[in-house]
Amino acid sequence: MAFATINSGGAPIAAIEEALATEPSLKKRVYDAIGTTPQHTPLFEDLAKYTCTLLARNTTTTSLPLAPPTGDGSAAKKRKLQNGDSRETAPASVDLKGVDVPVQFYVQDVSFAVPQRKKFTLEVTAGGRYLRARNQTTKGIEFGVPMDQIRHAQSLPVPEKTQKQFNFCIIPQYADGITPPPDGTPAVEAMVFTVADGPAKAAFLGTGQQVGHNEGETAEGLIRKVLNENLPHASVVRPDEREFVSAMPEAHRKGEKAYHVKAFRGSKEGYLFLLSTGILFAFKKPLLFFSFDTIDSVSYTSVLQRTFNLNIMARPATGSDADTQEFEFSMIDQANFSGIDTYIKRHGLQDASLAEARRAKVYNVNKVEDAAAASTGGAGAGADEESELQKAQRELDDQEDEEEEDYDPGSDGDSDGSGSSSDEDEDAEHEDADEAMDEDEDLIKDELGSEAEDIPEDE
Known part of the structure; x- marks a missing residue:
C-alpha cells in the first residue's frame, strides 16, 4: 500500500499540504529537500502558495463551461x-x-x-x-x-x-x-x-x-x-442478512451470499437492495431510493409461475396523497418472494395486493360474481396468515378448476361416446314417428270403417 509520507523532522507546512495534496511523491521530495537544506523552507512555501493560486484560477475557468451552451432558448434554460x-x-x-x-x-x-x-x-x-x-x-x-x-x-x-x-x-x-x-x-x-x-x-x-x-x-x-x-x-x-438475503447465491463468486434482486423498471435493468433504511434501485441513472417514510404501500402484480412484479406507491415525505407515484419493478424471480414478503411485513409496509383496483389488472376480471366474492371472502377469513402471493395463486388455481368443470367432453367430434349417443337419439326419433303413423291409421279405420279401403293412396 502506497502512502504519502510527511516530513518527520517537523510539522507539516499548510501551503505545501494544500498545493501537493494529490501528488504524494512530489510532496515527499519537497520535504526531503527541506530536511536536507532547511534554509530553503521559505522558498518552497512561497512556491506552494503560488501553486495554490494557479490551481484555484484553473478550477474557476474549467468549471464555467459546464453551464448550458449559448444559442436559441439556452439563456432561458440557463x-x-x-x-x-x-x-x-x-x-x-x-x-x-x-x-x-x-x-x-x-x-x-x-x-x-x-x-x-x-x-x-x-x-x-x-x-x-x-x-x-x-x-x-x-x-x-x-x-x-x-x-x-x-x-x-x-x-x-x-x-x-x-x-x-x-x-x-x-x-x-x-x-x-x-x-x-x-x-x-x-x-x-x-x-x-x-x-x-x-x-x-x-x-x-x-x-x-x-x-x-x-x-x-x-x-x-x-x-x-x-x-x-x-x-x-x-x-x-451495508446489506444485512437479518434484513434480506437473496435465495440465489452470487453466481459469479461461488459460495458467496447475494443481497440483490434483479428487476426491470420499464426496459431498464437494475438491482433492488432491501436495506435497513429503505429500498434502493441501482446502479444506473436515475437512482431510486425509497426510504420508509416515503413508501405509501407495496403490492404484487402480474403473478406468474416463475416471476412477479413489485409495485411501490411512494410520495415525498412532506407531500400529500395527490403527489403519490407508482413505481413498478418487473420480472422478479419467484424464489425471492418469501424474503421480500418477510422484509415488507417486518417493517410494517402496507400490502395492497388485494385492493379492488388491482384485482382486474392482476386476474383480468372485470366483475366479480356475488357467489364467487362470498366464497373468496369466506376462504380469506379463515386464512389470515396466508401470504398475499399464496392467496393470488390459490384464486388462479380455483379459476382453472372452474374452467375444467365447465368443460363438456361430448362436444368433441372424435370422442368415442359421442357417435353412439347420436345414433341412439336418431333411432328413438324414428320409432316415435312410426308409432305416431300407426296411431293415425287406426283412427282412420275406426272412423270410416270399410270406406277407408276405397280411398286412393294418392289422396
Missing part, C-alpha cells in the same frame, strides 16, 4: 436552472466554495459511474465539509456536495462481478428520485463510485496521520470509516 425554477434534479454542480479548503483525506483512481463515468480522485475536505471529485489531469474540482446535505449513504457489493467490488451510493437531499426540490432550491445528483475489495491506492490523510496502518484494512473499510466520522445526518449502510 436562468431556469440558476433560479431553481426546475423541479427536476439539476446536474451535479462544481463546488467552488470548497476549492481553497485543505484536503483531509483522498483516494486516487476511484471509478465513478454517476454523475460522470470517469476516474477521479475522491476527496474529503478539512473539517468534513465537502465530499468532492478532483480531475486527475487538470487538477480541477469536477463536482462535489456538502456533507451536511447528504441524507443517505450505502456501501453495496457489486453484483455479477468475478472480482469482488463495492459501490458507494451517496444520496444528497432531493436526489432520491422521489422528493423533488422545492421551487428556488438547487439540488445536486447522487454519486456512485466503485472501489475494489483490497487496499486503497495512494490513500492519504492531510493531517499527517498514516492511514491504512491496520493490516488487512481495505479501501471500502477506509472510505466507510472516514464518511461515518464526517457525515452529520447519515451513516454508511
Whole structure:
C-alpha cells in the first residue's frame, strides 16, 4: 500500500499540504529537500502558495463551461436552472466554495459511474465539509456536495462481478428520485463510485496521520470509516442478512451470499437492495431510493409461475396523497418472494395486493360474481396468515378448476361416446314417428270403417 509520507523532522507546512495534496511523491521530495537544506523552507512555501493560486484560477475557468451552451432558448434554460425554477434534479454542480479548503483525506483512481463515468480522485475536505471529485489531469474540482446535505449513504457489493467490488451510493437531499426540490432550491445528483475489495491506492490523510496502518484494512473499510466520522445526518449502510438475503447465491463468486434482486423498471435493468433504511434501485441513472417514510404501500402484480412484479406507491415525505407515484419493478424471480414478503411485513409496509383496483389488472376480471366474492371472502377469513402471493395463486388455481368443470367432453367430434349417443337419439326419433303413423291409421279405420279401403293412396 502506497502512502504519502510527511516530513518527520517537523510539522507539516499548510501551503505545501494544500498545493501537493494529490501528488504524494512530489510532496515527499519537497520535504526531503527541506530536511536536507532547511534554509530553503521559505522558498518552497512561497512556491506552494503560488501553486495554490494557479490551481484555484484553473478550477474557476474549467468549471464555467459546464453551464448550458449559448444559442436559441439556452439563456432561458440557463436562468431556469440558476433560479431553481426546475423541479427536476439539476446536474451535479462544481463546488467552488470548497476549492481553497485543505484536503483531509483522498483516494486516487476511484471509478465513478454517476454523475460522470470517469476516474477521479475522491476527496474529503478539512473539517468534513465537502465530499468532492478532483480531475486527475487538470487538477480541477469536477463536482462535489456538502456533507451536511447528504441524507443517505450505502456501501453495496457489486453484483455479477468475478472480482469482488463495492459501490458507494451517496444520496444528497432531493436526489432520491422521489422528493423533488422545492421551487428556488438547487439540488445536486447522487454519486456512485466503485472501489475494489483490497487496499486503497495512494490513500492519504492531510493531517499527517498514516492511514491504512491496520493490516488487512481495505479501501471500502477506509472510505466507510472516514464518511461515518464526517457525515452529520447519515451513516454508511451495508446489506444485512437479518434484513434480506437473496435465495440465489452470487453466481459469479461461488459460495458467496447475494443481497440483490434483479428487476426491470420499464426496459431498464437494475438491482433492488432491501436495506435497513429503505429500498434502493441501482446502479444506473436515475437512482431510486425509497426510504420508509416515503413508501405509501407495496403490492404484487402480474403473478406468474416463475416471476412477479413489485409495485411501490411512494410520495415525498412532506407531500400529500395527490403527489403519490407508482413505481413498478418487473420480472422478479419467484424464489425471492418469501424474503421480500418477510422484509415488507417486518417493517410494517402496507400490502395492497388485494385492493379492488388491482384485482382486474392482476386476474383480468372485470366483475366479480356475488357467489364467487362470498366464497373468496369466506376462504380469506379463515386464512389470515396466508401470504398475499399464496392467496393470488390459490384464486388462479380455483379459476382453472372452474374452467375444467365447465368443460363438456361430448362436444368433441372424435370422442368415442359421442357417435353412439347420436345414433341412439336418431333411432328413438324414428320409432316415435312410426308409432305416431300407426296411431293415425287406426283412427282412420275406426272412423270410416270399410270406406277407408276405397280411398286412393294418392289422396
